[in-house]
Amino acid sequence: MTESLREWAPALHADDWYRALADSMDEGFCVVEVLFDEQGRPQDYRFVELNPAFEKLTGLERAAGRTARELVPDLEQRWIEVYGRIASTGEAIRFTDGSDAMHRWFDVNAFPIGPPERRRVGILFTNITERKQADADARFLADLSERLRQAVAADELLEAVNSALGAYLRASRCYFAEIFSAEDRWMVRRDYHAGDTSIAGDHRISAFDPEVLAAIRGGQVLVADDTRTDPRSAEHYAGTYEPLGVRAHVVVPLLREGHWTSNLVVASDRPRQWEGREVGLLETVAERTWNAVERLRLDAGLRESEARFRGLAESMSQFAWIADGTGWIFWYNQRWFEYTGTTLEQMQGWGWKQVHHPEHVDRVVDRVQRSWETGEPWEDTFPLRGRDGNYRWFLSRALPVRDAAGDVVRWFGTNTDVTELRTAQEALRAGEATLRMALETGRLGQWELAVASGGLEASVTSKATFGFDPHEPLTFGRFLELVHPDDRSRVQEAVRRTLEAGCDYEVEHRVIWPDGTEHWLLARGRAARAADGTIDRMRGVTLDITDRKRSEEQLRQMDRLEAVGVLAGGVAHEANNQMSVVLGFAGFILKRDDLPDEVRTDVQQVQRAAERTALVTAQLLAFGRRQILQPEVLDLNAVVGGMHSVLARTLGETAKIVLALAPDLGPVRADAAQVEQVLVNLALNARDAMPEGGTLTVRTANVKLGDATGHAASGEPIPAGRYIRLEVRDTGCGMTPEVRRRIFEPFFTTKAVGSGTGLGLSTVYGIVKQSDGYVEVESEPGGGTAFILHFPRTPTANEAAASPAEPAGSLGGAGETVLIVEDDPLVRAMVGRTLGEAGYRVLEAEDGQAAIELLARTESWPDVVVTDLAMPRMDGKTLAARLHALQPALPVIFMSGYAADEVVRRGLMTEGGPSLQKPFSPDRLAAALHAALRGRLRRPEV
Numbered sequence: 051m052t053e054s055l056r057e058w059a060p061a062l063h064a065d066d067w068y069r070a071l072a073d074s075m076d077e078g079f080c081v082v083e084v085l086f087d088e089q090g091r092p093q094d095y096r097f098v099e100l101n102p103a104f105e106k107l108t109g110l111e112r113a114a115g116r117t118a119r120e121l122v123p124d125l126e127q128r129w130i131e132v133y134g135r136i137a138s139t140g141e142a143i144r145f146t147d148g149s150d151a152m153h154r155w156f157d158v159n160a161f162p163i164g165p166p167e168r169r170r171v172g173i174l175f176t177n178i179t180e181r182k183q184a185d186a187d188a189r190f191l192a193d194l195s196e197r198l199r200q201a202v203a204a205d206e207l208l209e210a211v212n213s214a215l216g217a218y219l220r221a222s223r224c225y226f227a228e229i230f231s232a233e234d235r236w237m238v239r240r241d242y243h244a245g246d247t248s249i250a251g252d253h254r255i256s257a258f259d260p261e262v263l264a265a266i267r268g269g270q271v272l273v274a275d276d277t278r279t280d281p282r283s284a285e286h287y288a289g290t291y292e293p294l295g296v297r298a299h300v301v302v303p304l305l306r307e308g309h310w311t312s313n314l315v316v317a318s319d320r321p322r323q324w325e326g327r328e329v330g331l332l333e334t335v336a337e338r339t340w341n342a343v344e345r346l347r348l349d350a351g352l353r354e355s356e357a358r359f360r361g362l363a364e365s366m367s368q369f370a371w372i373a374d375g376t377g378w379i380f381w382y383n384q385r386w387f388e389y390t391g392t393t394l395e396q397m398q399g400w401g402w403k404q405v406h407h408p409e410h411v412d413r414v415v416d417r418v419q420r421s422w423e424t425g426e427p428w429e430d431t432f433p434l435r436g437r438d439g440n441y442r443w444f445l446s447r448a449l450p451v452r453d454a455a456g457d458v459v460r461w462f463g464t465n466t467d468v469t470e471l472r473t474a475q476e477a478l479r480a481g482e483a484t485l486r487m488a489l490e491t492g493r494l495g496q497w498e499l500a501v502a503s504g505g506l507e508a509s510v511t512s513k514a515t516f517g518f519d520p521h522e523p524l525t526f527g528r529f530l531e532l533v534h535p536d537d538r539s540r541v542q543e544a545v546r547r548t549l550e551a552g553c554d555y556e557v558e559h560r561v562i563w564p565d566g567t568e569h570w571l572l573a574r575g576r577a578a579r580a581a582d583g584t585i586d587r588m589r590g591v592t593l594d595i596t597d598r599k600r601s602e603e604q605l606r607q608m609d610r611l612e613a614v615g616v617l618a619g620g621v622a623h624e625a626n627n628q629m630s631v632v633l634g635f636a637g638f639i640l641k642r643d644d645l646p647d648e649v650r651t652d653v654q655q656v657q658r659a660a661e662r663t664a665l666v667t668a669q670l671l672a673f674g675r676r677q678i679l680q681p682e683v684l685d686l687n688a689v690v691g692g693m694h695s696v697l698a699r700t701l702g703e704t705a706k707i708v709l710a711l712a713p714d715l716g717p718v719r720a721d722a723a724q725v726e727q728v729l730v731n732l733a734l735n736a737r738d739a740m741p742e743g744g745t746l747t748v749r750t751a752n753v754k755l756g757d758a759t760g761h762a763a764s765g766e767p768i769p770a771g772r773y774i775r776l777e778v779r780d781t782g783c784g785m786t787p788e789v790r791r792r793i794f795e796p797f798f799t800t801k802a803v804g805s806g807t808g809l810g811l812s813t814v815y816g817i818v819k820q821s822d823g824y825v826e827v828e829s830e831p832g833g834g835t836a837f838i839l840h841f842p843r844t845p846t847a848n849e850a851a852a853s854p855a856e857p858a859g860s861l862g863g864a865g866e867t868v869l870i871v872e873d874d875p876l877v878r879a880m881v882g883r884t885l886g887e888a889g890y891r892v893l894e895a896e897d898g899q900a901a902i903e904l905l906a907r908t909e910s911w912p913d914v915v916v917t918d919l920a921m922p923r924m925d926g927k928t929l930a931a932r933l934h935a936l937q938p939a940l941p942v943i944f945m946s947g948y949a950a951d952e953v954v955r956r957g958l959m960t961e962g963g964p965s966l967q968k969p970f971s972p973d974r975l976a977a978a979l980h981a982a983l984r985g986r987l988r989r990p991e992v
Contacts, residue, residue, distance in 0.1 A: 077176050078107040084130075084137040084169045085117070092134025094119045098170065107177040109152065124151040136160050137169040148182060150220075155182035180327075187331050190218050191338075198338060204346040209240040211339050215316065216242035219328060222295060222319040223249070226340070228312050231255065236313070244319070249294055257290050259283065267310045272301040273329055276321040298322040300329055302336040306454065312340055344454040352451060352460060359462060369444070369465035375458040377422035386465075391437025407433040407441055418448075425450050425458045431468065442469040497575075499526055499588040501549060515571055515594045517563030534560035534568065541573075549585055552577045558595065570599040626947035626968035632660040634880030637972050638887075660969070681719050681821070683844055686750055686776055687711045689722055693729050697746070700733040704743030712751045718774050718841040720821040728817050731810040732778040732837055739782025739835060749777040752843070768824045772843040779836035785829040793827070863890035866983060867910070870894050871901045871917035871929060872945070877968075881916060881945075884972040885979065898924025902932060911937055914982050916966075916975075919946040941982040945970075 072079045081099040084092050094117045105111055110121050118125050126149055136143055142161035148154065156175045163172040194211065201207035208226055216224035225241030235252045243249070255263065262282050266272060275298050277283040277291040291297070299317040303310055314336035356372060360383070370383040378399050387393065390405045397404075403411055410432045421428035428448040433441035448463035495512025499505075506529055510520040516532055518524060533541050537559035548555040555575040560568055575590020636657040640650060690711060698707050729748070736746045753775045755768055785793070794815040814837070818825050822842050829835035868890045872878035875896075882892045893912060895901035898921055905911065915933060919926040930942045947968040966978055 072101040075101060076103060077174055078104045079175075080104050080113075080173050081163055082118075082133060082171050082173060084134045084171060086134065086169070090138075092130050092137075094130060095133050095171070107156075107175065108154065122149070122151050125149065126151060133160060133171045133173075136162055136171045137166070140166055146178065148179075154179045183327060186218075187327065190214070190331070191334065194335060194338065198342040201342060201346055204343045204350065205239055207339070207342060207346060209242075211335065212240060212242035215332075215335060216244070219316055219331075221316045223317040224315070225249065226312055226314055226336075226343070227253075229255070229310050231310065243295075245295065247295065257286065259286055266301060266303045266313065269303055269305050269310075271303070271329060271333065272299075273324050274299055275323050278321075295319045298324070300324055300332050302329075302332050304336055304340050314339070341454075348453050348459070355451075356460075366464075368467070371463045371465075373448075373461040373463065375460065377418065377461060379463075389436050390434070405435045407435070421448065422461075425452075428463075431472075434465070442467055443472045444468060495592040497590060497592060499545075499575075501586050501588070512592050515569070515592050516561060517565060517567075517569070532561045532563070534562055536560075545588070548575065548577050548588060552579075552585060555588060555590060569594060569596045571595065628876075629660050629969035630947075631874075631876040631880050633657065633969050633971055634884060636660065638883060641887075681721050683717050684720050684722055684725065685715065686718060686725070686774055686841070687715050689725050690729065690748055690750065690776075693726055696726075697729060697733045697748070700730060701737050701740075701746055705737065705740055706743075706745045708745060708747045710747060710749040714752065715750050716752055716772070716774055716843045718821075719844045720823075720841060721817075724817045724821070728814050728839070729778070731814050734810055736778070736780035736782060736835070739780055739784070744781035744834075746781075747777075747779045749775075749779070751775045751777075753840070755840070768826075768840060773840040774843050776839040776841065777836060778839075779834065781834045784831045784833045784835055786831055790827055790829055794825075863888050863979070863983075865889065865891055866913040867891045867893060868979065869901060869905070869912040869915045869917075871896075871898060871915065871921070871926065873897050873918060873921040877918075877945075881975065884975055885916075888972075888976050888979075890979070897921040898926065898929035898932075901929055905933075911940065914941045914943065914979060916943045916945060916979065919944050919965075943978055943982055 079101040080097055082095040083098050085094045085096065087093050096115065096117045097113045098115075100114055104113070113121055118130065128147070129149065132143065132145070135141075140162045142159070144159045146155070146157050148156070155178045157178050159174045161172050163170045193214070197207065197210055197214070201210075212224045212226070215221070221242075222244040223241060225238045227236040227238050229236050234255050236255055237252050238250045241248055241250055259282055262272060272282075274280040274283055277297055277299065278287045283291055291299075294317070296317040297320050299315060302314040304312045304314070314332060316332055359370070359372070360381070362370075364383050364385075366383070367385070369386040369389065371379050371386065372381040373379040379402060380398060382394065382397060386397070390397070392401075392405065395401075403415065406414060414430055414432050417430050418428055420426075427450065429446070431443060431445050433443050435441050444465040445468045446463060446465045448461045450458040451460035451462065453459050495515050496509040497512045498507045500507075504526045506524045506526045508516075508518075508524050513520055513522065513524060516524070516529065530538060530542065541557055541559050544555055544557040547553055555573065555577075558570065558572050560570055562568055572593045572595045573590060575588050577585045578587040578589055580586040636653050639645065639653045640657070645653070690709060694707065694709065701707060733746065736744075740746075751774075753773050754771070755773060756770050793811045796809055796812045815825055818839050818841075824840045826838040826840070827835070828838065863885070868885050870878055870881050870885070870892060872881060872894075873896055878894055878896070882894050886892045893904060893908075895904050898917070900923075901915075901917070902924070915930070917926040917929055924932075926942075926944055930944075933940050933942065944965040945968060946965060966975065970978075
């Protein structure tokens with residue numbers, strides 16, 4: 051079309067129809083007349099003809115007939131000169147140029163019209179301002195991006211952007227304002243200003259209209275073409291805008307996480323119609339620039355922090371390092387290199403893997419990569435190799451540093467040597483394991499009571515002492531329910547004292563297990579205090595002492611039996627002396643031929659009463675294990691067999707006796723007569739338990755008992771070893787546990803008054819114990835009773851042999867001299883009369899010293915000496931020693947009313963010496979004397 055206009059230019063000037071064509075074009079078209087001065091220089095041009103598009107594209111109104119200088123006083127001279135050259139030369143020109151005065155860019159085709167002397171130029175143009183501005187904006191933003199990329203300091207960047215943006219938009223002022231709402235101020239650090247006045251500094255936020263502030267806080271861009279007339283600012287123009295030289299402005303607020311942090315403000319000192327393009331550009335510039343500012347400030351803070359960190363890290367004992375956001379480590383403190391013996395070049399990035407232990411490195415890499423990827427703090431423990439090749443354990447921690455957008459930009463990490471701590475922890479764990487083992491070995495259960503909640507944490511062992519399942523929950527209330535009702539208040543009071551006064555907790559109490567059984571516990575504990583000093587917990591241990599309590603009760607039972615035995619021995623000593631006199635003199639009376647029958651009957655009653663008293667005394671001594679025994683190696687099978695008929699008569703016709711004797715039974719060392727007494731007493735007990743008849747089984751066996759095989763009836767354990775077992779079992783009514791616990795107590799009986807002394811089983815117990823044996827009892831109501839006796843098997847290799855029978859014949863003397871030494875005159879008289887009537891010559895002395903003095907006055911020695919053991923001035927043992935020093939073969943027979951072990955304890959006689967236990971009959975005395983004179987008894991050990 052441009053070429054057509056050039057060809058038809060002369061005709062167009064002449065014809066009118068071209069106007070219709072020009073009027074229909076979108077391009078602008080005009081014909082101008084160039085005005086020259088006298089020197090032929092172009093000074094202006096007048097618009098002669100215009101098409102309708104002209105005004106729209108140029109913004110010039112009513113331009114026909116007016117000159118360019120009139121319409122645009124500041125129009126650049128180059129526009130006038132280019133059109134003058136076309137008018138002068140007649141050459142057409144196409145060019146692109148912009149006018150700052152018109153704020154537009156044009157693509158122009160200019161050509162001469164008509165004769166040269168008319169100096170007219172036709173101008174066909176299009177407005178390319180938007181395209182040019184878009185290109186310019188793009189170039190500006192590209193330049194801005196480069197500035198942002200190269201920026202190293204936030205304040206310098208703000209100053210550069212303010213200047214570039216202000217100049218680019220031809221603004222009078224440009225700045226970023228930082229908002230401090232809590233302090234009612236906004237601050238400008240650096241600003242661009244076309245004039246001489248800077249507004250850097252602090253200003254009040256409240257000076258602006260509240261509605262304006264509300265809009266800005268909400269993120270709304272504020273555009274004002276004229277602050278003096280804009281209703282949002284007119285009221286504050288004089289006090290706020292005019293002093294700042296702001297007649298028109300654009301305010302772009304910047305929000306972070308909903309909070310108003312800053313503004314970009316571009317202002318003009320005269321009214322200005324802001325274009326949408328300009329506002330959009332400002333929003334882009336504001337966001338990009340402030341992001342960069344925040345990044346730079348963060349970097350600056352980070353660099354400062356890194357500097358402080360490095361300074362601190364170099365002075366700290368731990369290893370320290372810094373990595374970028376991806377985990378690439380680029381810095382270590384000197385301590386790392388001193389320990390590892392490496393260099394930074396070796397350790398950068400992932401080089402640190404070189405000093406990790408092969409067994410741990412994969413795990414460490416996996417965990418740290420997970421932190422790098424998720425941004426979560428990292429912590430791990432692992433060994434690192436030192437320059438000496440040895441490994442030490444380190445605790446490593448790393449924390450992320452994030453930018454304003456929340457992205458990780460740095461990792462700060464440390465490695466702390468925890469080798470000693472780990473060693474201590476391992477020792478602690480070993481100690482705890484040892485403690486647990488010790489507690490479990492000692493059957494000690496741990497527990498902890500929380501005061502506030504009443505929760506009771508208990509170990510498996512502790513729960514076991516309460517009869518609880520290991521996984522069953524336990525509370526203090528539930529524990530109290532288990533405590534025996536009689537002990538509950540005592541336990542609660544002990545707990546209260548501990549929690550209130552802080553004193554130690556120690557109490558023995560009973561608990562009733564869920565299965566109904568009763569158990570004894572010993573609990574010890576202490577109060578534990580919280581950080582504020584208040585008692586908030588109790589911790590302690592629990593021990594099941596049921597066995598100990600039972601043992602204590604059994605020991606008390608044994609002590610009671612022992613005490614009764616001691617008492618019995620003392621009583622028996624006095625009774626034995628008196629009964630010896632009674633029996634002796636009763637015998638003398640009964641030997642008289644002239645004794646009236648009624649008197650003889652009376653004396654016989656006295657004799658029987660004395661014999662019964664002597665029997666009771668003997669049973670007391672047997673119970674107290676204080677008889678003077680004559681132990682020998684026995685075959686229990688022979689003893690039991692010899693007693694078969696006696697036992698059968700004892701049981702009566704309604705009961706049956708069964709003997710089950712081991713054929714290879716080993717020997718024991720015991721007093722045969724006392725073993726027979728045991729069998730008789732047990733048979734009597736069985737007879738009373740089987741009033742309707744039954745079976746009594748006597749069984750013997752060789753047994754070998756191991757540790758903790760069983761306990762005797764007294765509760766004491768039976769030591770391991772080889773024993774001969776004598777079991778006497780009946781099928782009678784049996785006993786209750788209460789009766790069974792008391793059967794060995796002297797004088798305890800369940801029989802009717804007058805039906806028994808209550809000493810039968812006490813005698814059994816004493817005889818067996820004195821023979822170093824043990825008694826077990828098995829009995830249930832309705833299930834019969836078994837007495838199981840264990841006698842130590844004698845280490846003697848020879849089996850027991852029957853003692854030769856006493857030869858028949860007279861036990862009387864033939865004039866042999868007998869020295870009687872006894873401090874009790876009645877006993878001495880009885881013994882002297884007995885021996886005198888038996889045909890012996892009798893000498894008497896009241897004690898050992900008197901005997902020595904008597905022998906010193908006589909010319910001959912006695913054939914035998916019968917002496918009491920316990921006497922004043924000189925006892926029987928000392929006397930025997932003095933006599934044997936002069937006459938070693940002199941027989942000495944000891945008499946004593948004391949118990950055997952009391953005699954031995956006092957040192958009056960060695961165990962097993964020849965003796966007569968008071969009371970004794972004249973016949974026993976004569977038999978003992980006869981045996982001594984015939985050499986039947988071994989020489990006494992004194």
